[in-house]
Amino acid sequence: MTESTQTRSERARQSVLDATADLVAEVGVERTTIDEIASRSGVAKSTIYRHFPSKEVLVVEAVHACIDIPIVTDTGSLRDDLISCFSGTTKASYDGRLGDMMLSLMDAAQRDPELGRLVRAQTDQKRRLATTVIERAVARGDLPADVDVDLLVTLLAGPLVYTKLVRRQRVTDELVAAVVDTVLTRYSVKQ
Amino acid sequence: MTESTQTRSERARQSVLDATADLVAEVGVERTTIDEIASRSGVAKSTIYRHFPSKEVLVVEAVHACIDIPIVTDTGSLRDDLISCFSGTTKASYDGRLGDMMLSLMDAAQRDPELGRLVRAQTDQKRRLATTVIERAVARGDLPADVDVDLLVTLLAGPLVYTKLVRRQRVTDELVAAVVDTVLTRYSVKQ
DNA sequence: CGCGAACGCTACGAGACCGTATCGGCACAT
DNA sequence: ATGTGCCGATACGGTCTCGTAGCGTTCGCG
Numbered sequence: 001m002t003e004s005t006q007t008r009s010e011r012a013r014q015s016v017l018d019a020t021a022d023l024v025a026e027v028g029v030e031r032t033t034i035d036e037i038a039s040r041s042g043v044a045k046s047t048i049y050r051h052f053p054s055k056e057v058l059v060v061e062a063v064h065a066c067i068d069i070p071i072v073t074d075t076g077s078l079r080d081d082l083i084s085c086f087s088g089t090t091k092a093s094y095d096g097r098l099g100d101m102m103l104s105l106m107d108a109a110q111r112d113p114e115l116g117r118l119v120r121a122q123t124d125q126k127r128r129l130a131t132t133v134i135e136r137a138v139a140r141g142d143l144p145a146d147v148d149v150d151l152l153v154t155l156l157a158g159p160l161v162y163t164k165l166v167r168r169q170r171v172t173d174e175l176v177a178a179v180v181d182t183v184l185t186r187y188s189v190k191q
Numbered sequence: 192m193t194e195s196t197q198t199r200s201e202r203a204r205q206s207v208l209d210a211t212a213d214l215v216a217e218v219g220v221e222r223t224t225i226d227e228i229a230s231r232s233g234v235a236k237s238t239i240y241r242h243f244p245s246k247e248v249l250v251v252e253a254v255h256a257c258i259d260i261p262i263v264t265d266t267g268s269l270r271d272d273l274i275s276c277f278s279g280t281t282k283a284s285y286d287g288r289l290g291d292m293m294l295s296l297m298d299a300a301q302r303d304p305e306l307g308r309l310v311r312a313q314t315d316q317k318r319r320l321a322t323t324v325i326e327r328a329v330a331r332g333d334l335p336a337d338v339d340v341d342l343l344v345t346l347l348a349g350p351l352v353y354t355k356l357v358r359r360q361r362v363t364d365e366l367v368a369a370v371v372d373t374v375l376t377r378y379s380v381k382q
Numbered sequence: 383c384g385c386g387a388a389c390g391c392t393a394c395g396a397g398a399c400c401g402t403a404t405c406g407g408c409a410c411a412t
Numbered sequence: 413a414t415g416t417g418c419c420g421a422t423a424c425g426g427t428c429t430c431g432t433a434g435c436g437t438t439c440g441c442g
Contacts, residue, residue: 008439009388028298030221033429044390049431103301106357107219107294123357151366154358155373158350166297166314166352167345175342182346182377199409200418224399235420240401 013051015041020062025097028104029059029115060114063105066098067122072129078137078189082180083173085133086160089126090171094164103165127153143187155183204242206232211253216288219295220250220306251305254296257289258313263320269328269380273371274364276324277351280317281362285355294356318344334378346374 006014019041023032034055038045052058070088073081094102109119130153137143159179160171197205210232214223225246229236243249261279264272285293300307321344328334350370351362 012389027302028221030219031302034431035429038390042390044392045430046391046432046434047389050388055430103294103298107298110294111218111222148369151369154350154354154366155370158353158370159345160349161357162349162352163345165356175345178339178342179346179349183373186373186376203419225401226399229420233420235422236400237402237404237421238419241418246400 009051012041012043012047016043016048016051016058017062017065019043020058021066021097021101024059024062024104025100029108030104032059034058056112056114059108060118063098063101063115063118066101068092069125070129072133074136076140078133078140078142079180079184081133081136082130082156082184083176085129086156086176086180087173089129090160090164090176093122093126094161094171099164127157130156137189142189147187152183152187156180200242203232203234203238207234207239207242207249208253208256210234211249212257212288212292215250215253215295216291220299221295223250225249247303247305250299251309254289254292254306254309257292259283260316261320263324265327267331269324269331269333270371270375272324272327273321273347273375274367276320277347277367277371278364280320281351281355281367284313284317285352285362290355318348321347328380333380338378343374343378347371 016037019037020032023036023040032055034045034048037043037058038048041048048058052061070085070092072088073084075081075084093099105115105119109116131149134143134147134149134152138145138147138149156179160176163169163175164171207228210228211223214227214231223246225236225239228234228249229239232239239249243252261276261283263279264275266272266275284290296306296310300310322340325334325338325340325343329336329338329340347370351367354360354366355362
């Protein structure tokens with residue numbers, strides 16, 4: 001990716017991280033084993049331990065490598081920016097591999113402080129994207145200055161995350177639009 | 192509870208179910224072990240296996256025993272009924288022991304079909320409470336007849352579940368009221 | 383092209399856990 | 413009261429997993 005010339009060590013490291021992420025997505029954090037990671041990645045167990053001190057650290061790094069932050073648009077329309085923002089964060093974070101990991105990660109995060117920090121940081125980061133969009137709208141006067149931004153983000157993100165994680169249904173663009181429109185109506189925003 | 196005269200076998204069985212629920216709430220489904228259940232409940236491992244064929248069955252029964260369905264009010268006010276409904280389901284299902292179990296259960300439910308059915312049934316049951324309240328409002332004419340009930344329930348339940356499970360914050364009565372009011376404004380319901 | 387560092391393979395000890403078996407003792411119904 | 417059936421304690425075999433170690437092989441830098 002970054003360099004087409006990859007040293008042997010780097011290739012092994014990357015294979016391990018990939019296999020770990022795949023396994024966490026498939027069987028969850030608890031059932032992920034070093035032996036299976038070795039088997040899938042084609043990297044020897046001894047080599048894995050040369051790169052990562054423990055299974056916990058490996059999992060944290062593997063998850064960390066899966067996270068990418070989408071960019072927020074600035075069209076001047078609160079509605080469009082929110083839809084774009086939540087479509088982006090939902091697709092980036094809850095579709096594909098990371099989406100399959102989330103429940104297991106959140107569960108494991110209850111007991112593993114390091115994973116807890118990671119999951120919380122991930123959640124906060126996504127909320128901050130929406131917060132940015134909303135605060136820009138407040139600055140424009142499209143939203144009242146005394147709006148409860150935190151509540152607003154929860155009202156928007158809640159139904160989408162609930163649909164994905166609890167109901168295990170796809171988050172369609174229609175749902176995103178419906179959620180955004182419902183919440184914005186409350187604040188009398190022109191559409 | 193149901194009978195103050197409890198045979199020895201019944202007492203043992205109940206102790207096991209209790210200890211199992213406690214353990215699942217504390218350390219999750221995966222880290223819950225029969226030996227620890229035996230140790231905590233004061234019931235011998237051999238006795239546990241006389242009552243339950245496997246750890247999986249035991250966990251399912253223990254979780255099942257934790258579930259109770261709150262009753263929905265019928266005050267004639269959609270807003271009041273919704274607030275009562277979601278306060279009730281939230282308190283009953285996400286506070287206390289069951290709340291501590293949920294993430295681990297939902298994770299385990301991804302791989303265990305039996306747990307999957309249980310969790311899904313639990314979710315559906317709670318949604319049906321809200322659906323009942325909404326349909327009564329439609330019948331009264333308080334909501335348009337063509338309202339998307341399923342979407343409406345998601346809009347209401349989503350932020351509350353998200354607050355509890357993802358943000359790991361308490362679901363206050365203020366939050367419930369704010370969510371209900373926001374969603375109902377969209378449908379121009381008098382408050 | 384040569385040498386050292388890193389790799390793959392295999393085996394190992396320790397510990398956790400499951401599910402079964404054995405056996406002595408206590409509860410509960412008759 | 414008395415015996416039968418269920419319980420508690422304990423031990424066991426088997427499996428899985430972690431993390432370490434030894435050893436031959438191969439990559440890649442100079």
